[in-house]
Amino acid sequence: MTTRSISILGATGSIGASTLDLIRREPGKWRVVALTANCQAAELARLAREFSAEVAVVADESCLPELREALAGSRIAAAGGAGALVEAAARPADITIAAIVGCAGLAPTMAAIEQGGTVALANKEALVSAGDVMIEAVRRHGTTLLPVDSEHNAIFQCLAGNDPAHVRSITLTASGGPFRDWSAEQLAAATPAQAIRHPNWDMGAKISVDSATMFNKGLELIEAHHLFPVGLDKLRIVVHPQSVVHSMVEYRDGSTLAQLGPSDMRVPIASCLAWPARMDTPCDPLDLAALGELTFRAPDEQRFPATRLCRQAAEAGGAAPAVLNAANEVAVAAFLAGQIPFSRIAVMVEATMTRYTPPAPTSLAEVFGVDTEARAHARELLELA
Ligand code: NDP
Numbered sequence: 001m002t003t004r005s006i007s008i009l010g011a012t013g014s015i016g017a018s019t020l021d022l023i024r025r026e027p028g029k030w031r032v033v034a035l036t037a038n039c040q041a042a043e044l045a046r047l048a049r050e051f052s053a054e055v056a057v058v059a060d061e062s063c064l065p066e067l068r069e070a071l072a073g074s075r076i077a078a079a080g081g082a083g084a085l086v087e088a089a090a091r092p093a094d095i096t097i098a099a100i101v102g103c104a105g106l107a108p109t110m111a112a113i114e115q116g117g118t119v120a121l122a123n124k125e126a127l128v129s130a131g132d133v134m135i136e137a138v139r140r141h142g143t144t145l146l147p148v149d150s151e152h153n154a155i156f157q158c159l160a161g162n163d164p165a166h167v168r169s170i171t172l173t174a175s176g177g178p179f180r181d182w183s184a185e186q187l188a189a190a191t192p193a194q195a196i197r198h199p200n201w202d203m204g205a206k207i208s209v210d211s212a213t214m215f216n217k218g219l220e221l222i223e224a225h226h227l228f229p230v231g232l233d234k235l236r237i238v239v240h241p242q243s244v245v246h247s248m249v250e251y252r253d254g255s256t257l258a259q260l261g262p263s264d265m266r267v268p269i270a271s272c273l274a275w276p277a278r279m280d281t282p283c284d285p286l287d288l289a290a291l292g293e294l295t296f297r298a299p300d301e302q303r304f305p306a307t308r309l310c311r312q313a314a315e316a317g318g319a320a321p322a323v324l325n326a327a328n329e330v331a332v333a334a335f336l337a338g339q340i341p342f343s344r345i346a347v348m349v350e351a352t353m354t355r356y357t358p359p360a361p362t363s364l365a366e367v368f369g370v371d372t373e374a375r376a377h378a379r380e381l382l383e384l385a
Contacts, residue, residue, distance in 0.1 A: 090114065150247075243263040
């Protein structure tokens with residue numbers, strides 16, 4: 001068996017846990033280079049010991065003493081801070097799983113891209129914010145970028161062996177989140193606890209809220225626009241409450257290819273880990289007869305304006321997606337902290353996009369500049385609210 005090396009950025013999160021679960025099932029196959037977290041030092045140290053990682057990094061430097069103590073007596077190097085995170089991501093690895101949440105993952109993801117191996121991208125906010133800059137870096141460094149997001153992974157699989165010029169449309173499916181059938185009045189009173197209880201998927205808090213607002217689908221639309229450049233007018237969204245069909249590609253001859261599977265992120269992660277081959281997962285096989293029916297309906301952009309805002313940002317291009325993403329991150333954090341009601345998230349994002357329209361960033365430094373400034377505008381709007 002050939003051993004492959006792997007780094008997991010965001011190892012203590014939901015995607016990190018699913019990845020490590022798969023790796024644990026293939027003893028001897030993987031050599032773990034770097035595992036990172038923000039501040040969950042004890043959990044990170046436990047994982048680093050279990051998988052004999054070369055280095056464990058906490059992004060928040062104040063958590064480094066705890067990490068050092070937890071790794072004392074081991075051969076695992078402990079490091080902390082933004083620079084250490086980027087250094088760890090830049091260590092050569094056959095595959096890097098980019099699974100930090102939010103734009104905080106941008107610098108380490110870019111560092112992984114720049115070492116030119118394979119990057120399996122879950123961290124959609126990084127691609128949304130730095131789309132053109134990141135795709136250009138992928139090209140320049142000859143990096144293989146594989147999509148972890150279940151929808152994009154499905155599209156990637158449906159496109160395999162086909163000429164993108166023959167694509168008539170790409171349809172992203174959306175579960176519609178926990179509030180898909182709620183009225184505007186009910187939405188206004190939705191609580192963080194209700195928002196993070198997703199009906200089909202078990203995910204981190206931020207993406208769960210994004211799923212409830214439909215910003216997740218909107219961010220995925222922008223992500224798809226960068227990963228599969230067939231033209232925005234060919235990208236569609238359909239609500240599919242069962243989350244069994246993960247996305248579809250329609251070709252010019254009228255054939256539509258879809259990828260189906262259980263609502264378990266280990267399936268798309270396994271597809272990336274084994275690509276271009278396949279590997280086993282412990283997931284139950286799909287039982288369509290037991291499921292009975294699969295349903296589809298158009299998204300409701302009155303109750304959930306997020307997909308409209310994201311399409312607008314994608315159409316505007318330049319800095320607009322970075323501004324939208326930054327404002328959404330600030331608004332989601334404010335909602336989770338009980339500072340704003342659920343329906344204000346989209347209002348705040350739209351207001352930030354109207355207020356702040358900087359020129360297109362052409363470098364990573366400029367993307368960070370736009371991100372910082374957009375967050376400041378969004379926070380000001382929070383104070384005005
Ligand atoms: P989680 O919140 O579960 O985990 C996030 C990870 O990022 C943790 O390891 C966390 O460390 C780390 N982290 C958080 N903030 C920072 C920071 N400022 N700097 C460095 N590291 C940080 O998120 P998910 O696993 O749910 O999602 C990760 C990414 O994958 C997101 O971009 C999400 O949109 C995407 N994704 C997730 C899916 C899912 O099913 N969960 C599906 C498709 C995409 P710590 O534990 O110390 O806080």
